[in-house]
Amino acid sequence: MRGRVLVVDDEPSIRFGIRHFLEAQGLAVLEAEGCRQARTLFRQDRPDVVLLDYRLPDGTAFDLLPELRAVDPSIPVLVLTAHVSLDTAIQAIKLGAEHFLPKPVEMPALLLLVDRLLEAHKARRRQQAQVANGPGDLEPFLGESRAIRRLEATARRVLDSDSPVLLQGETGTGKGVLATWLHLNGPRTGGPLVQLNCAGLSPQFLETELFGHERGAFTGAVSRKQGLLEVAHRGTVFLDEVGDMDLQVQPKLLKVLEEKRFRRLGEVEDRVVDVRLIAATHQDLSEAVRAQLFRGDLYFRISTLPLRIPALRERPEDIPVIARTLLAGLSRELGRPGLELSSGVDAALRSYSWPGNIRELRNVLERAVLLSSSATLRPADLHFNPVIAQVLSPSPSGPGVPASEGSELDLTLREVERRHIARVLAAEGGHVERAAKRLGIPRSSLYQKLKTLGLSSKV
Ligand SMILES: Nc1ncnc2c1ncn2[C@@H]1O[C@H](COP(=O)(O)OP(=O)(O)OP(=O)(O)O)[C@@H](O)[C@H]1O
Numbered sequence: 001m002r003g004r005v006l007v008v009d010d011e012p013s014i015r016f017g018i019r020h021f022l023e024a025q026g027l028a029v030l031e032a033e034g035c036r037q038a039r040t041l042f043r044q045d046r047p048d049v050v051l052l053d054y055r056l057p058d059g060t061a062f063d064l065l066p067e068l069r070a071v072d073p074s075i076p077v078l079v080l081t082a083h084v085s086l087d088t089a090i091q092a093i094k095l096g097a098e099h100f101l102p103k104p105v106e107m108p109a110l111l112l113l114v115d116r117l118l119e120a121h122k123a124r125r126r127q128q129a130q131v132a133n134g135p136g137d138l139e140p141f142l143g144e145s146r147a148i149r150r151l152e153a154t155a156r157r158v159l160d161s162d163s164p165v166l167l168q169g170e171t172g173t174g175k176g177v178l179a180t181w182l183h184l185n186g187p188r189t190g191g192p193l194v195q196l197n198c199a200g201l202s203p204q205f206l207e208t209e210l211f212g213h214e215r216g217a218f219t220g221a222v223s224r225k226q227g228l229l230e231v232a233h234r235g236t237v238f239l240d241e242v243g244d245m246d247l248q249v250q251p252k253l254l255k256v257l258e259e260k261r262f263r264r265l266g267e268v269e270d271r272v273v274d275v276r277l278i279a280a281t282h283q284d285l286s287e288a289v290r291a292q293l294f295r296g297d298l299y300f301r302i303s304t305l306p307l308r309i310p311a312l313r314e315r316p317e318d319i320p321v322i323a324r325t326l327l328a329g330l331s332r333e334l335g336r337p338g339l340e341l342s343s344g345v346d347a348a349l350r351s352y353s354w355p356g357n358i359r360e361l362r363n364v365l366e367r368a369v370l371l372s373s374s375a376t377l378r379p380a381d382l383h384f385n386p387v388i389a390q391v392l393s394p395s396p397s398g399p400g401v402p403a404s405e406g407s408e409l410d411l412t413l414r415e416v417e418r419r420h421i422a423r424v425l426a427a428e429g430g431h432v433e434r435a436a437k438r439l440g441i442p443r444s445s446l447y448q449k450l451k452t453l454g455l456s457s458k459v
Pocket residue numbers: 138139140141142169170171172173174175176177178240280282326358359360362429
């Protein structure tokens with residue numbers, strides 16, 4: 001199917017003629033005989049193009065256009081009319097119509113315009129997806145280990161399916177990178193990819209983010225808000241850290257997956273939505289189900305297609321090629337062409353345990369590039385960070401608190417700063433940019449502090 005066209009006209013013979021013609025061209029056609037029916041179909045089925053007769057029994061195209069734009073401004077509308085005056089044309093364009101076509105409709109001209117509008121719609125969606133994702137050119141299957149080849153084979157098999165995918169893997173293994181790849185290489189690539197990290201979100205915030213709300217639905221809902229599920233229509237929703245989703249919200253997500261409908265907060269009517277869910281977690285969700293922190297029914301639904309991303313230490317043979325790929329990216333990003341790794345570096349990289357996985361590897365390389373003026377990085381340029389290792393691996397003394405640390409009152413200001421930075425960095429899984437944001441300082445200042453506080457090499 002090349003696309004879906006909604007034909008709104010009160011004359012059954014005109015609808016029949018257009019339908020017959022467009023279906024023969026491989027397009028699917030929905031029909032509405034007036035504004036009311038058009039509104040419902042538009043909201044529920046989100047066509048790719050609307051053909052809208054100007055005069056309808058319960059209103060005109062001018063009544064309907066602003067409403068359709070409010071629901072989804074990316075869907076192009078073509079107005080059909082027997083009498084086009086310049087004023088009408090200007091008014092329609094102002095209200096968001098893409099084109100006019102005089103009646104009686106000439107089918108070849110109609111097809112030409114519909115094809116053009118379909119292309120424009122697809123390009124708009126693709127552009128929206130790219131804005132949301134950032135550059136989607138990262139390759140998630142770097143290396144030749146059996147673990148990564150197996151992951152690639154399974155990922156390719158699930159590309160075309162609409163069933164939910166569950167990505168499991170430690171922090172920094174590239175779950176986000178794989179989610180983007182699945183979206184961009186699957187049939188929904190022209191649609192949006194919408195991402196939400198569920199960690200630490202209150203139930204109400206999570207609900208309004210996912211489902212949206214009507215004006216006045218609760219105190220503070222001063223205007224209506226579109227939920228991410230609506231924004232992701234015909235695309236993909238990526239829910240990161242799904243294991244942290246509040247128990248109150250979980251049954252509502254299950255309903256969306258099972259019935260493909262949901263309701264904005266404060267709304268009485270259901271909305272139909274067509275999204276593919278990719279969920280990710282670093283937790284053992286089956287354990288969370290046993291501990292009654294995650295609903296069993298939702299777990300079974302979202303884990304239809306589970307993909308496990310191996311940790312770096314499970315595939316040390318892939319580390320040299322991943323490191324060189326990351327270095328080439330950093331080289332471009334930081335304007336330092338021709339960067340290389342000396343032969344001794346591979347052994348050093350392979351012998352470290354990488355608790356923060358590819359994110360940590362990238363950070364170690366980025367730090368090395370920034371702190372070294374040579375084009376060839378040597379083992380001495382690599383500063384691994386044992387604090388991260390300590391915090392990310394389970395420790396009896398609790399996260400981020402080395403057992404040997406004495407009374408906080410005896411600490412110097414410099415030591416407090418050093419420990420705080422180390423903790424924030426560890427809490428962000430070694431993600432320097434996010435840690436800098438959390439600390440409220442520029443990334444370059446954080447690098448400077450890491451250097452002066454000796455965090456990069458001897459914490
Ligand atoms: N295959 C890859 N190629 C290049 N960079 C990668 C790759 N995989 C991961 N990265 C980098 O590692 C970092 C972490 O990736 P990502 O956010 O996808 O991991 P994650 O498993 O989702 O982490 P978390 O569980 O902490 O959210 C990002 O900066 C990303 O650019």
